[in-house]
Amino acid sequence: MASLTCQRHMGASSRTAAARRSPVLRVVAQAAPAAPTASHAVPASKLIDGKGIADTIRSEIATEVADMKKQYGLTPGLAVVLVGARKDSETYVRSKKKACAEVGFDSFGTDLPADVSEEELLKVVAAYNADPRVHGILVQLPLPKHISEKRILDAISIDKDVDGFHPLNIGCLAMRGRDPLFVPCTPKGCIELLERMKVPIAGKKACVIGRSNIVGMPAALLLQRRDATVTMVHSKTPDAKKICSEADIVIAACGVAEMVTGDWIKPGAVVIDVGINAKDDATQKKGYRLVGDVEFEGAAAKASLITPVPGGVGPMTIAMLLQNTLESARRAAKGEKAHH
Ligand SMILES: NC(=O)C1=CN([C@@H]2O[C@H](COP(=O)(O)OP(=O)(O)OC[C@H]3O[C@@H](n4cnc5c(N)ncnc54)[C@H](OP(=O)(O)O)[C@@H]3O)[C@@H](O)[C@H]2O)C=CC1
Ligand SMILES: Nc1nc(=O)c2c([nH]1)NC[C@@H]1CN(c3ccc(C(=O)N[C@@H](CCC(=O)O)C(=O)O)cc3)C=[N+]21
Numbered sequence: 531m532a533s534l535t536c537q538r539h540m541g542a543s544s545r546t547a548a549a550r551r552s553p554v555l556r557v558v559a560q561a562a563p564a565a566p567t568a569s570h571a572v573p574a575s576k577l578i579d580g581k582g583i584a585d586t587i588r589s590e591i592a593t594e595v596a597d598m599k600k601q602y603g604l605t606p607g608l609a610v611v612l613v614g615a616r617k618d619s620e621t622y623v624r625s626k627k628k629a630c631a632e633v634g635f636d637s638f639g640t641d642l643p644a645d646v647s648e649e650e651l652l653k654v655v656a657a658y659n660a661d662p663r664v665h666g667i668l669v670q671l672p673l674p675k676h677i678s679e680k681r682i683l684d685a686i687s688i689d690k691d692v693d694g695f696h697p698l699n700i701g702c703l704a705m706r707g708r709d710p711l712f713v714p715c716t717p718k719g720c721i722e723l724l725e726r727m728k729v730p731i732a733g734k735k736a737c738v739i740g741r742s743n744i745v746g747m748p749a750a751l752l753l754q755r756r757d758a759t760v761t762m763v764h765s766k767t768p769d770a771k772k773i774c775s776e777a778d779i780v781i782a783a784c785g786v787a788e789m790v791t792g793d794w795i796k797p798g799a800v801v802i803d804v805g806i807n808a809k810d811d812a813t814q815k816k817g818y819r820l821v822g823d824v825e826f827e828g829a830a831a832k833a834s835l836i837t838p839v840p841g842g843v844g845p846m847t848i849a850m851l852l853q854n855t856l857e858s859a860r861r862a863a864k865g866e867k868a869h870h
Contacts, residue, residue, distance in 0.1 A: 580837055584848065724802070731758050
């Protein structure tokens with residue numbers, strides 16, 4: 531294990547003070563955050579402010595963490611495992627750890643080199659499975675090609691599967707009369723946005739663009755559980771545009787920058803854009819800017835409500851990860867364990 535760096539990112543003693551000083555709480559106390567850059571041309575009444583909603587949720591979580599500490603002497607802990615040095619993954623992992631610190635969680639991290647063996651990675655997962663300070667384990671995806679994602683995700687204890695990617699959790703999500711222990715964070719964040727914006731779902735037509743295990747498929751299942759009539763379209767769907775243009779609710783997760791243009795959107799539809807794509811832009815310092823899978827201005831002209839990118843679904847994904855970890859810690863405090 532010499533090549534591993536495994537650090538505890540935040541000690542219990544600094545945690546309480548961090549919760550008290552939480553920037554999350556301060557942000558919420560201030561005026562509404564500035565409109566995201568890509569969306570200034572759109573009336574504010576149409577925008578779903580994912581970042582603002584995520585800040586509210588995170589401040590709620592910070593309060594609950596402080597209560598849990600008082601009542602049970604327990605601090606929620608999240609372990610994040612990163613394999614390799616993909617720039618985007620490093621950025622996401624950094625924001626997850628920062629979010630943990632801000633709500634008063636302990637965070638644990640293991641960074642492994644890209645050529646680490648599957649066996650070594652399994653050992654790291656096993657160690658976190660056995661560690662009572664850890665209530666949630668996230669292995670950042672994608673993994674390098676030589677590692678079986680299936681084997682790794684199956685190895686995460688279902689009690690700590692805060693990503694909700696374990697087949698038992700997905701299976702329960704798909705079955706009537708059952709509830710998963712954890713719902714995947716990105717689709718959960720999409721539904722939370724619809725609910726907080728009071729968008730009716732039952733009886734509505736929904737179109738989910740994309741069918742991946744981590745976004746499209748669970749998003750469609752969640753909408754269906756709320757009695758929407760759901761159509762999933764994917765890369766082999768003839769005329770996805772026509773199907774989408776009949777939907778009252780659109781969740782776009784195809785990974786193709788700005789594919790969903792205004793003519794895909796029914797007038798008055800609600801559009802949730804999951805996509806995160808870098809688009810060359812010489813006017814930006816970094817040389818690029820983030821765009822979604824939806825062409826924002828064209829779609830916004832048709833939609834009644836729309837999420838921006840950035841500042842829409844992304845921050846919600848992290849807020850839902852914290853929520854799942856808090857729930858896992860609560861179950862641990864009450865001595866609940868899954869028996870599968
Ligand atoms: N905001 C957030 O928190 C997150 C954002 N993302 C972003 O969401 C997007 C989707 O991610 P993910 O689900 O992981 O991506 P995947 O690449 O795993 O899946 C993409 C899906 O879109 C479908 N698709 C691809 N091209 C088309 C097309 N032309 N028409 C219709 N469907 C198409 C694919 O079809 P097929 O199955 O036939 O190949 C596939 O089902 C990406 O932009 C990603 O960066 C992802 C996770 C979290
Ligand atoms: N095991 C695992 N679980 C995941 O949940 C997971 C993953 N692997 N691999 C990659 C995707 C992607 N993902 C994002 C999380 C936050 C933002 C996010 O916060 N986005 C900000 C902008 C970020 C920026 O500026 O780069 C926003 O949209 O406003 C984006 C994407 C989680 N994923």
